[in-house]
Amino acid sequence: MDNKYLTIYRDFAERIESGQLRVRTKLPSEHELTQLYGASRETVRKALNLLAENGYIQKVKGRGSFVLGVNRFEFPVSGLVSFKELAARIGKESRTRLVSLETVAPNRELADLLHIRANQPVWEVVRTRTIGGETIILDKDYLRRDLVPKLTKAICEDSIYEYLERTLDQSISFAKKVITVEEPTPEDQDLLEMKGYPMIVVVQNHVYLEDATLFQYTESRHRPDKFRFVDFARRHQ
Amino acid sequence: MDNKYLTIYRDFAERIESGQLRVRTKLPSEHELTQLYGASRETVRKALNLLAENGYIQKVKGRGSFVLGVNRFEFPVSGLVSFKELAARIGKESRTRLVSLETVAPNRELADLLHIRANQPVWEVVRTRTIGGETIILDKDYLRRDLVPKLTKAICEDSIYEYLERTLDQSISFAKKVITVEEPTPEDQDLLEMKGYPMIVVVQNHVYLEDATLFQYTESRHRPDKFRFVDFARRHQ
DNA sequence: AACCGAAACCTGTATAGACAAGATAAGAGT
DNA sequence: ACTCTTATCTTGTCTATACAGGTTTCGGTT
Numbered sequence: 001m002d003n004k005y006l007t008i009y010r011d012f013a014e015r016i017e018s019g020q021l022r023v024r025t026k027l028p029s030e031h032e033l034t035q036l037y038g039a040s041r042e043t044v045r046k047a048l049n050l051l052a053e054n055g056y057i058q059k060v061k062g063r064g065s066f067v068l069g070v071n072r073f074e075f076p077v078s079g080l081v082s083f084k085e086l087a088a089r090i091g092k093e094s095r096t097r098l099v100s101l102e103t104v105a106p107n108r109e110l111a112d113l114l115h116i117r118a119n120q121p122v123w124e125v126v127r128t129r130t131i132g133g134e135t136i137i138l139d140k141d142y143l144r145r146d147l148v149p150k151l152t153k154a155i156c157e158d159s160i161y162e163y164l165e166r167t168l169d170q171s172i173s174f175a176k177k178v179i180t181v182e183e184p185t186p187e188d189q190d191l192l193e194m195k196g197y198p199m200i201v202v203v204q205n206h207v208y209l210e211d212a213t214l215f216q217y218t219e220s221r222h223r224p225d226k227f228r229f230v231d232f233a234r235r236h237q
Numbered sequence: 238m239d240n241k242y243l244t245i246y247r248d249f250a251e252r253i254e255s256g257q258l259r260v261r262t263k264l265p266s267e268h269e270l271t272q273l274y275g276a277s278r279e280t281v282r283k284a285l286n287l288l289a290e291n292g293y294i295q296k297v298k299g300r301g302s303f304v305l306g307v308n309r310f311e312f313p314v315s316g317l318v319s320f321k322e323l324a325a326r327i328g329k330e331s332r333t334r335l336v337s338l339e340t341v342a343p344n345r346e347l348a349d350l351l352h353i354r355a356n357q358p359v360w361e362v363v364r365t366r367t368i369g370g371e372t373i374i375l376d377k378d379y380l381r382r383d384l385v386p387k388l389t390k391a392i393c394e395d396s397i398y399e400y401l402e403r404t405l406d407q408s409i410s411f412a413k414k415v416i417t418v419e420e421p422t423p424e425d426q427d428l429l430e431m432k433g434y435p436m437i438v439v440v441q442n443h444v445y446l447e448d449a450t451l452f453q454y455t456e457s458r459h460r461p462d463k464f465r466f467v468d469f470a471r472r473h474q
Numbered sequence: 475a476a477c478c479g480a481a482a483c484c485t486g487t488a489t490a491g492a493c494a495a496g497a498t499a500a501g502a503g504t
Numbered sequence: 505a506c507t508c509t510t511a512t513c514t515t516g517t518c519t520a521t522a523c524a525g526g527t528t529t530c531g532g533t534t
Contacts, residue, residue: 029484040519051338058449061485062526179469181418181438181461199436199461201418212295214307224418224436231414231468266514277489298515299496
């Protein structure tokens with residue numbers, strides 16, 4: 001109904017992901033798409049540019065748009081998707097276990113990361129993720145209490161993102177990820193099946209709302225042998 | 238001169254990166270920008286959307302565009318930038334050393350990765366990167382020989398990307414990155430100052446040209462303590 | 475059959491205008 | 505002083521049109 005260009009975008013994204021449109025297939029020309037969807041050319045182009053930016057198609061001047069095979073068969077840890085969305089895509093049996101859920105006073109470092117005062121309480125959520133029978137991810141979330149009044153065991157074991165967007169109507173807008181490798185802490189050793197691996201992959205996530213306020217800081221700690229990050233990037237200019 | 242919207246984009250990107258435009262500053266409205274640059278509103282919007290997509294600004298409906306402070310003070314390993322471009326940005330003393338440069342017949346795995354036949358020769362370039370006095374990155378590049386006829390020591394120690402774009406006029410269009418963590422090989426131990434670290438971060442890079450042909454496969458092997466990957470992602474929809 | 479050039483088709487950039495909807499500021503009335 | 509309404513400013517979506525510059529096609533010439 002609303003958002004014509006997103007409709008076109010989702011239409012093709014779905015058809016490409018499902019394999020209905022095969023790799024190297026030529027999409028209809030922009031002119032043909034305007035007639036197919038009853039939209040103007042600029043609207044069609046907006047959809048096509050989104051598809052190109054996300055790695056679905058490649059646009060070639062004078063020739064047309066072609067389906068890329070880059071993104072399929074990969075689960076994108078890139079971008080902004082919650083663990084639940086991710087697990088659903090790869091189709092593997094996965095489970096989230098809540099380790100602890102409490103409100104704490106942030107230490108210096110954390111207060112600095114969240115841009116809040118040291119007396120402002122925050123939620124601390126510690127969860128482990130089990131995939132394929134092995135507990136390999138430790139997630140530590142810190143959320144601003146003033147923005148998230150209520151948080152329960154059930155919500156944490158389902159999806160915090162979903163709760164935020166559905167119930168609280170807080171829209172997540174963008175995030176900054178930082179990936180580093182560190183030595184595992186005793187906590188890592190305790191909660192994860194480290195199997196003697198001497199290092200751990202740390203994905204720090206700074207999550208922002210639409211008004212650009214930072215409201216969540218997440219540390220996702222992965223056992224190195226099971227870690228895999230996929231990124232698609234275009235060279236602009 | 239050409240590309241009005243890129244001019245506007247670069248103008249603001251530069252001003253934000255240099256700190257001339259401070260965080261939380263409100264940009265002129267789209268209407269004001271049309272008059273400032275003598276451009277139409279759609280052209281201005283194209284520039285602003287690019288800025289938003291790359292993490293420079295946040296657009297808020299009904300209010301305006303505001304400078305974000307997310308991307309500054311970070312060197313983006315994300316996106317598509319060559320090591321030379323990267324080293325220039327962080328300003329640290331860095332050096333590239335060529336270990337070997339030869340044409341080889343690809344093994345099964347490599348031929349598969351590059352989508353070529355096993356009898357088609359490829360360039361194998363092995364280089365080490367030294368930053369701040371420590372040799373911490375091992376780069377192994379494989380390029381299709383039919384697309385890159387000549388390759389010399391001087392080119393490899395400068396920047397292969399620059400050579401491709403300037404001399405051969407081959408435009409790099411997009412890339413797929415995969416980050417994993419592995420055990421170091423004897424070659425890693427031999428060429429890098431591993432300092433006893435038992436793991437190595439492997440960044441696999443599949444680089445494509447504008448006609449979507451895969452022409453380069455790169456494996457960048459980083460000592461774990463010096464590895465850092467930064468990513469900015471927007472949640473669309 | 476091979477070559478060349480013009481037409482037709484395709485995407486890239488840019489413009490001007492229209493309406494919707496969110497946010498703010500000003501003003502009227504209480 | 506306070507509240508509610510209204511006007512104004514702002515961004516989001518969409519349309520129609522124009523020209524530039526690549527790519528392909530096709531027909532005529534050699």
